[in-house]
Amino acid sequence: MMNKKEITKFAKAVIHSQKGLKNKQLMHPKREWLIGVGVALCIFIASISWSAVEYFKYETIEQQATSPSAAADAVYRETLVSEALSTYANKAVHLDALLGENVPVIPTDNTDKEDESEEEMVGTESSEDGVVATTTQATSSRGSNIQPPIENEESAAVATTSESSAAPIEERLVQPATNI
Amino acid sequence: MRPSTIRITVISIILFAAAAGAMTFMLLQSKQQGEQLIEQLVTLDEQRAQEESYYRLRRIADESADNRTQLRSYFFSDESESIDFLNTVEKLAPEAGVILKTDSLNLIEDAKDGTQWVEIGFSFEGSRSRVQNFLTILEELPYVAKIVTVNMIATNKTTWQSQITMRIRVLTYDE
16 A cells, blocks of 8 residues: 555656656757758759759840841942933933034134044044044034034024014023023 | 857858858859840940941942942042033033133032032133033033023124033032
8 A cells, every 4th residue: 555655756756757758969960961951952943943044044145135236237329329320421422422513613723622532532442544534524424414503593593683683682582401 | 069069060050151152152143244244245246247237338338439439520529620620611612612711610518408519600602502502511511510500692693602600519528
């Protein structure tokens, strides 16, 4: 039979045992390693994600950078230049034709200049005989073709002025050859 | 805690801080380098475009040299070229059978577009047909020119006199 002291002692022992076992060990290597590996994995995954995002961001950078550049495109209007050149070439041809028509009306005292201009017209490939032949032909053609109309026009001018009592014709009555 | 535990903990914290600092530094560096890469790529792209533009311009310049020279000959490069022009016209006048006199020569600037022109006044006389023909010759001279005014009167029964003012363009551009 237990006496009162023994019962109290047993009860204290039971109560004391209900506090559980106290773990006096501060470090748990397995747990700490798991935590460390988990954190490292999180950092590793975050790094991979961030690196992937940056990689894909800079992978398409060339397409972004190849936008229209600030360098201005050079414009060369070749057709316009060709048109201008052909226009002035036509003018030059027309001028040569006009000068060719003009040669017959040169006064006889300017024969030296006439010869020079005719030599320019004939060109350098002709021989001396050829030059003479050509100029002679040109002179004769000019003399036959151009001179009569000039005479007619002069006579027409005379007629016009005589009708107006030989007074100077007003500017508005004259129609110049230009298209101004 | 035991001293060894405290020591290991401190070392771990220091290593972790160092690793975190290095990681942060690398992140910032890679971000900064990435932005620098973008700028350099843009610059490189512009440089390539300029290079292409330069070669294209050079090719055009080489191919169009003759045409440009020809076109330039239709302009006065400066006012002094008007002397050659006057010599040409004065040489053409007797060939056309007219008596030519140069009245004026001025360098003017267009108020609208700022272009420069050499304005030359001529008066010439001869028969009507010769005067008209010389007018046409002046029009057909291979120059960028325009005849501004024309006055034509008959001074007597056979002689007509014409006074014209023509302008020849002076080529002005930044070389």
